[in-house]
Amino acid sequence: MDAMTADRPRPDLWRFDGRGSDFFGVALVNLLLTVVTLGIYRFWGKTLVRRYLWSNSLFAGEPLEYTGTGLEKLIGAVLALLLFSVPFFILSFVAGIMLQTIPLAAAGLLLVLYPGLIWLLGIALYRSRRYMFSRTAWRGVRGGMAGNGVAYGGRFLKLGLLQFVTLGIATPFVTTRLWNALMNEAMFGSIEVTAAAEWRRLQGRFMIGWVAGFIAYAALIGLAVSIMPLPGRAPPVDPIAEATMIGQIYGAALLLGIVVGLAMLSYLAALQRELWGSLRVGDLHMEMDLRGRDLLGFWLVNIVLIVFSFGVGIIMMPYRIYSFYARRVRVTGSLDVEALRQSSLSAPRQGDGLADAFDIAAF
Amino acid sequence: MDLPTPSTSPPSEARLHDGRDARAHIVSLTWENGLLHLRGAEHDEKLSPALLRRGLATRAGLTLHRTDAPDWRLLLPAGSDFGHDLAQHGSWRPWQRGLAVAGTGVAIAALAGIVWTGDALAGRLAPLIPHAVTAPIGKQLVSGMGKACSGKAGLTALAGLVTRLAPAGEIREPLNLTVIDSATVNAAALPGGEVVIFRGLIDEAAGPGEVAGVLAHELGHVARAHVNKGLIRQLGLSLVTGGSDAAGLVNLALLLRATRADEAEADGEAIRRLSRAGWATAPLADFFDRQRRQPGRTTGVLAGIDDYAASHPPDAERAARFRAASVASPVSVLDAAGWQALRSVCGARRKPSA
Numbered sequence: 001m002d003a004m005t006a007d008r009p010r011p012d013l014w015r016f017d018g019r020g021s022d023f024f025g026v027a028l029v030n031l032l033l034t035v036v037t038l039g040i041y042r043f044w045g046k047t048l049v050r051r052y053l054w055s056n057s058l059f060a061g062e063p064l065e066y067t068g069t070g071l072e073k074l075i076g077a078v079l080a081l082l083l084f085s086v087p088f089f090i091l092s093f094v095a096g097i098m099l100q101t102i103p104l105a106a107a108g109l110l111l112v113l114y115p116g117l118i119w120l121l122g123i124a125l126y127r128s129r130r131y132m133f134s135r136t137a138w139r140g141v142r143g144g145m146a147g148n149g150v151a152y153g154g155r156f157l158k159l160g161l162l163q164f165v166t167l168g169i170a171t172p173f174v175t176t177r178l179w180n181a182l183m184n185e186a187m188f189g190s191i192e193v194t195a196a197a198e199w200r201r202l203q204g205r206f207m208i209g210w211v212a213g214f215i216a217y218a219a220l221i222g223l224a225v226s227i228m229p230l231p232g233r234a235p236p237v238d239p240i241a242e243a244t245m246i247g248q249i250y251g252a253a254l255l256l257g258i259v260v261g262l263a264m265l266s267y268l269a270a271l272q273r274e275l276w277g278s279l280r281v282g283d284l285h286m287e288m289d290l291r292g293r294d295l296l297g298f299w300l301v302n303i304v305l306i307v308f309s310f311g312v313g314i315i316m317m318p319y320r321i322y323s324f325y326a327r328r329v330r331v332t333g334s335l336d337v338e339a340l341r342q343s344s345l346s347a348p349r350q351g352d353g354l355a356d357a358f359d360i361a362a363f
Numbered sequence: 364m365d366l367p368t369p370s371t372s373p374p375s376e377a378r379l380h381d382g383r384d385a386r387a388h389i390v391s392l393t394w395e396n397g398l399l400h401l402r403g404a405e406h407d408e409k410l411s412p413a414l415l416r417r418g419l420a421t422r423a424g425l426t427l428h429r430t431d432a433p434d435w436r437l438l439l440p441a442g443s444d445f446g447h448d449l450a451q452h453g454s455w456r457p458w459q460r461g462l463a464v465a466g467t468g469v470a471i472a473a474l475a476g477i478v479w480t481g482d483a484l485a486g487r488l489a490p491l492i493p494h495a496v497t498a499p500i501g502k503q504l505v506s507g508m509g510k511a512c513s514g515k516a517g518l519t520a521l522a523g524l525v526t527r528l529a530p531a532g533e534i535r536e537p538l539n540l541t542v543i544d545s546a547t548v549n550a551a552a553l554p555g556g557e558v559v560i561f562r563g564l565i566d567e568a569a570g571p572g573e574v575a576g577v578l579a580h581e582l583g584h585v586a587r588a589h590v591n592k593g594l595i596r597q598l599g600l601s602l603v604t605g606g607s608d609a610a611g612l613v614n615l616a617l618l619l620r621a622t623r624a625d626e627a628e629a630d631g632e633a634i635r636r637l638s639r640a641g642w643a644t645a646p647l648a649d650f651f652d653r654q655r656r657q658p659g660r661t662t663g664v665l666a667g668i669d670d671y672a673a674s675h676p677p678d679a680e681r682a683a684r685f686r687a688a689s690v691a692s693p694v695s696v697l698d699a700a701g702w703q704a705l706r707s708v709c710g711a712r713r714k715p716s717a
Contacts, residue, residue: 040467055419065419067433069453101499139387140380140434189385340385342434 016326018056044070068135073351122156128355144345212263265292318363382434416452489588501555517708552584576647583632643693
């Protein structure tokens with residue numbers, strides 16, 4: 001009687017109703033205001049972008065609500081600057097000077113500083129999600145994340161190291177483990193979110209891309225060695241020859257990127273299917289309907305859009321990325337709204353400033 | 364306090380999300396004695412409109428918020444005007460808006476202050492950086508530039524020029540001159556009193572007077588601690604502007620402004636030093652003019668990167684300044700043998716590049 005009819009499961013539990021033309025208006029005003037305020041407005045701009053995307057995302061016919069504010073994000077960014085960026089700049093400057101006089105101490109400092117930066121990046125990723133979830137509500141019920149990101153930062157560093165020493169072969173393992181670690185701490189109100197993405201299902205596809213990348217990379221190095229001036233050989237004096245050489249190297253690097261990108265398409269699509277397909281919110285299941293050719297078409301259109309608008313098209317990217325994935329997500333199962341109580345997690349009081357410093361949120 | 368008084372009566376029914384759980388409740392609404400009365404199966408409360416805020420309005424209707432319960436939402440059906448004269452949710456109070464405007468003003472003033480006084484401040488601090496800090500940085504930079512030339516007679520001739528332009532002890536930092544065996548037409552003052560001249564510049568010079576002019580200019584940079592100023596500026600800017608978008612703009616503007624002033628100052632120093640040595644200043648003007656007249660050299664992107672002309676814009680004004688500073692009966696900078704030695708400081712004399 002109290003509960004609405006929308007509580008019954010429906011074929012389209014999840015829908016995204018945004019329109020590119022509407023979003024363009026929002027994004028254009030944001031761009032202009034960001035330019036005239038020397039960038040300060042971007043915190044409010046990002047908030048408006050999310051508010052638009054969220055309010056057009058319907059779960060069981062009712063919109064999500066984004067409750068974050070621009071001021072929060074600004075305060076977060078200022079805090080991140082004072083607590084992390086400033087000390088980091090000072091320490092790296094000190095290390096730079098020490099490198100000349102007491103190299104051993106400097107090396108020690110750098111050995112702490114750079115892993116520390118990666119650890120911070122992991123924390124930033126976590127807190128960016130935590131902020132986003134805590135500012136997302138449906139029917140007044142908020143999301144959230146249980147931890148503070150410190151442990152996730154450590155895991156991020158450790159797995160990053162593993163990825164590095166395995167020359168990238170462990171990428172599917174690392175990516176799925178990090179996703180699981182992140183999403184298993186997420187909550188929607190009183191309901192726990194669980195993720196159980198499996199790397200074994202992805203490794204085969206990944207290796208195709210990895211081997212292609214390895215061959216292309218070796219070919220690029222071979223080319224670079226054959227045309228670059230070796231210590232014994234004089235560099236080309238003629239500017240045209242110099243330009244040709246640089247052009248060849250950049251062209252080959254671009255070609256390498258395209259080859260690896262194409263070889264990875266199948267893996268990247270399978271990865272998204274695995275990550276989203278392994279996600280549960282209570283009794284709700286997710287599915288991601290995505291093929292490699294969808295990704296290819298998506299990025300080709302993005303490139304055309306950006307190139308032919310002389311770069312202005314980049315303001316549409318948050319919409320394009322969100323819409324691309326949101327329209328391919330299918331939600332099945334049921335949600336017991338009687339049992340979905342308000343989140344007991346305390347919401348962070350500042351925005352995802354550190355994440356802004358690393359510039360990692362797509363929308 | 365300005366109590367909003369709704370001009371129209373509320374719709375008879377609305378949906379309530381009370382923020383405790385995800386259930387939606389149907390409540391009836393009535394307006395009684397200036398209070399909004401909500402009645403439903405689990406709800407019966409009277410709300411002052413002062414607590415209510417207007418939220419998102421869509422085709423489905425208007426959402427109301429409550430200032431004392433952040434998760435509470437009342438969804439009014441479309442077609443009612445009720446609530447549209449309430450204060451906007453999330454809008455700032457007058458004092459908050461005042462604070463924001465004042466804060467922005469202070470921030471802009473502070474930024475402007477840094478831009479205008481930062482250069483002077485860096486200039487004050489520059490001479491205070493100890494040589495022990497800057498010397499290793501300079502040494503490192505020089506060693507990374509390429510092979511140093513070791514022609515004894517040539518280096519002796521060059522050292523003679525330096526002694527005439529900057530008598531021992533006159534410049535606080537100990538000087539160290541290096542000729543790099545590279546076709547680049549350039550010279551530079553680096554941290555720690557390091558001065559570098561590229562072989563290309565000596566090849567390109569029509570006579571020793573032009574080399575002396577460039578050398579005098581670089582010594583001017585060292586004497587005025589411009590290099591240290593640059594270091595401070597870089598550190599300061601990265602601290603002040605951090606990772607914000609504005610950083611690039613401010614950084615570029617400040618660097619351009621500051622380096623123009625530094626270049627002019629170094630030119631002044633060069634004229635003073637050349638005149639004191641009794642050497643003509645006009646040859647450097649000739650050198651600038653020749654650099655300017657070689658379009659392929661200064662306009663090509665690839666060719667311009669390492670160019671003396673590119674990093675030191677050879678505008679006509681600068682050349683004119685050196686031409687105007689006439690020296691009465693200038694003496695010769697180097698004799699023919701000295702010039703010959705300098706020309707072959709990097710080994711067998713090369714043809715100047717065309």
